[in-house]
Amino acid sequence: MTTLSERILDAPAGEYVDCMVDRAFAHDGTGVLALEAFREMGRAMPAYPERISILFDHLAPANNSQTATLQAELREFSLECGLHFSDVGEGICHQLMSEGRVLPGEIVVGADSHSCTAGALGAFATGVGATDMAAIWAGGSTWFRVPETTGIHLEGNLSGAAEAKDLALTYVGRLGMDGATYRALEFTGDGAASIVMDGRLTLANMAIEAGAKTGLFYADAVTRQYLAGYGHDVAMQVPEDPDYAEDVTIDLGDVVPVLAVPHRVDTVEEVTRYEGTTLDQVFVGTCTNGRYSDIKRFAALIHGQKVKTRTIVVPASRDVLLRAGRTGVLTGLIESGCIIGSPGCGPCLGMHMGVLGEGEVALSTANRNFKNRMGVGAEYYLGSVATAAASALAGEIRSPEVL
Amino acid sequence: MEGTGHAVCLGPDIDTDLIIAGRYLRTKDRSVWAEHVLEDLDPALAPRLRRAVIIAGRNMGCGSSREQAPVALREAGVIAVIAPSFARIFFRNAINVGLPAIECDGIPCTDGEPVSFSLDEGWVEAAGIRYPARPLSGRMQEILDAGGLVNYWREKE
Ligand code: SF4
Numbered sequence: 001m002t003t004l005s006e007r008i009l010d011a012p013a014g015e016y017v018d019c020m021v022d023r024a025f026a027h028d029g030t031g032v033l034a035l036e037a038f039r040e041m042g043r044a045m046p047a048y049p050e051r052i053s054i055l056f057d058h059l060a061p062a063n064n065s066q067t068a069t070l071q072a073e074l075r076e077f078s079l080e081c082g083l084h085f086s087d088v089g090e091g092i093c094h095q096l097m098s099e100g101r102v103l104p105g106e107i108v109v110g111a112d113s114h115s116c117t118a119g120a121l122g123a124f125a126t127g128v129g130a131t132d133m134a135a136i137w138a139g140g141s142t143w144f145r146v147p148e149t150t151g152i153h154l155e156g157n158l159s160g161a162a163e164a165k166d167l168a169l170t171y172v173g174r175l176g177m178d179g180a181t182y183r184a185l186e187f188t189g190d191g192a193a194s195i196v197m198d199g200r201l202t203l204a205n206m207a208i209e210a211g212a213k214t215g216l217f218y219a220d221a222v223t224r225q226y227l228a229g230y231g232h233d234v235a236m237q238v239p240e241d242p243d244y245a246e247d248v249t250i251d252l253g254d255v256v257p258v259l260a261v262p263h264r265v266d267t268v269e270e271v272t273r274y275e276g277t278t279l280d281q282v283f284v285g286t287c288t289n290g291r292y293s294d295i296k297r298f299a300a301l302i303h304g305q306k307v308k309t310r311t312i313v314v315p316a317s318r319d320v321l322l323r324a325g326r327t328g329v330l331t332g333l334i335e336s337g338c339i340i341g342s343p344g345c346g347p348c349l350g351m352h353m354g355v356l357g358e359g360e361v362a363l364s365t366a367n368r369n370f371k372n373r374m375g376v377g378a379e380y381y382l383g384s385v386a387t388a389a390a391s392a393l394a395g396e397i398r399s400p401e402v403l
Numbered sequence: 404m405e406g407t408g409h410a411v412c413l414g415p416d417i418d419t420d421l422i423i424a425g426r427y428l429r430t431k432d433r434s435v436w437a438e439h440v441l442e443d444l445d446p447a448l449a450p451r452l453r454r455a456v457i458i459a460g461r462n463m464g465c466g467s468s469r470e471q472a473p474v475a476l477r478e479a480g481v482i483a484v485i486a487p488s489f490a491r492i493f494f495r496n497a498i499n500v501g502l503p504a505i506e507c508d509g510i511p512c513t514d515g516e517p518v519s520f521s522l523d524e525g526w527v528e529a530a531g532i533r534y535p536a537r538p539l540s541g542r543m544q545e546i547l548d549a550g551g552l553v554n555y556w557r558e559k560e
Contacts, residue, residue: 016540029428033470036431041556059429067429113468113492129470129496131552138556143542177416178462182491211462211490264416349425349467370420370466372443 001240003149004216005184008105008124013148013245022106022123024136025053027093028060030111032070033130035077038137046081046137053084055096060088060344063352091317091343094118094287098201099319100230104219104237109136114287114367115214116207119184120200121227122219122237127208147184147213150175151244154191156253161400163297164199165289165365165384168206169258171250173268181211183246188239191252192217197226198293205288206367209265257400259363260382263371271387271399281362282311282392283374284385285341286348289365290316292323294385299329301389301403302336308395311338312354314346338392350374363391404503404547405521408456408482410529412512415460417444419493422464422472436475453480456520458512458529461486463504464493473497473504483520485510485527485536498543501551506537522547 003013011017026034031054038046046052054074062068071088078085086096093110094117102108104122109115111133118125128142136142152171158164185207187200195203200217207215217223218237227234257271284290284298295315313333315321321343324330333340341347347354348366356362356375363381364374365388374380383391386400420443427439441448457476463486464472473496476484483503497504505520507527519528522544526533539547549555 016542030468030470032431037553040553064429070429070431111468113466115468127468127492129468129492129499131470131499132495135552135556145540177465178488178490181462181488211465213491351425351428368420368466370418372424373420376424376426376443 001242003184003242003244004122004186004218004237005124005147005149005214008107009144009146011146013146015146016143017146018141018143019107020141021051021109021136023051023053023102023108024133025055025093025097026111026133027058028056028071028074029058030130030133031074034111034133034137035074037131037134041134041138043138046083047140049082051140052137053086053097053101054078055086055090055093056088057092057344058349059352061342088344089318089342091320092287092290092345094205095290095316099317100227100232103227103232104223104234109142113208114205116212117201117205117287119207119214119216120197120204122217122223124214126214147182148245149184149186149242150180150246150248151242152185152187153189153247153249154187155189155249155251156191157194158252158255161257161386161403162255163384163386164195164202166258167250167252167255168203169260169268169382170255171248172206172209173266174248175210177209177264177266178211180207183212185210185212185215186242187215187217193220193222197222198291201291202288209367257384257387259387260369262369262379262381265367265369265382271383271397274381274397275399277361277397279309279363279391279396280360281356282309282388283347283354283362283364283366284388285314285316285346286366287316288367289385290314290320292320294365295320295324296329298385298389299332301386302393303332305336305393307337307392309392311392312341312347313338314341315343317343347374356380363388363397404523405519406482407517407519408454410512410514410516410518411448411451411455411457412514413457413459416462416465417459418466419464419469419472420466423469423475428469428471433474433478436471437478440475440479449479452476455481456518457481457484458510458518459484459486461488463489465490468492470496470500473500473502477502485520498539498547499552501547503547507534510534
């Protein structure tokens, strides 16, 4: 029977379809180029402005006047055209889209590779480049090849210090960096049902690291409850014995704290193997692990202690920051010696605050550890929030099992 | 569409950060991207890309959605990129900016040797042997024939 992608795109795998897009978004990086392409196409006004979001997160606030000038142009365009506009300091595009702006069954296209994140909500959510985005602004639709699907069947429950991030790294390691190229992932099974929305967002977020077009969860009771918090009453999606191109089964009980070691996201090893590696920086945040539950868990694990290395915490959105402020989480982090960044991508892409120096080693909760990404000549490991906490306290890589 | 260029051989999993590093993205000046293209892989590569056909390994262009990656290659003079498989956003982006991306398996690569391709006839030729290339979808072919998605849209008017 049909997969969720086939259901949403309304055609069998392998077919090419033209679809109206329910929600299209770009950030300050890709939006600038999209605007240029849009104008080169001879356009002034998007066809469906109410469906378009522009969210400033990559270099936010701007790092220099060149960036600020580019941003000013895009800001002006967004406001003039009446687009949904989210200025610097509001947060990461994927986080803001998942805060009630994407609904199950929708077709969502973002000019950013991690647009697959919203697949956690049962939407067909995928990334495109800037010119594709400009064409969507112009006409409201785009083409897709309906993807085959790799089914990731999750059994059991996460245990011990392992968290959704360890599961995400585990499946990416298992599939490899191109293990799901041109395909979608679908997460199913009792194990999937047991994962809360923040964990699902982490899992869907990393689908692109295995080359996938999107990573989908069927909307269930967890989705309903999560979206009810944003005032939406949504229907559930029930799997109908979908036909998968490949089946992968993961027993959550087998998942242990792991790291993606430099410089490949699919080189995934147990944290214990790298214990003792001295760290110059720990970074907690990003569209993978910058949600409130992540920040709160990190703060709880280091509570009352001092971090032994430069530790940067960047909430994924203003809402996350606000909640952390209200609940005292923020104060705890500051007392422990953490640096708090304004909501956005922070040091993730090595373009402004928190960039690493030559030869420096860091541990990050992000999704990508390509060579030189976070700083020329630097090395960085990707791990969970709990691994980041244990490592920040030790000043070196440490398994969270000690906490 | 067809062409001939000299081969530039790259390995598998060339990510978009390697093609054009984030630190060069704070501008819309394409010549900056062309100058620094593939710098973190090999700083000596950029000048060799004039009329080059890149033969890469699998998963070419993985990583981010940054369209500056295929634009940088195009601006540096690359006339086509050939690989057994591409990351899908890079593949779309390449066609959208008018850079032929050709899926083709098993081509031997020797740096500097001539490589020819014909998208219309669906082959790549290296060292005197022709290899079948996977055809583009009808839409992608139209976009490429128009010289990219911007022109495709202009022509639609
Ligand atoms: S947090 Fe990092 S991975 Fe996520 S959108 Fe921003 S730059 Fe990309």
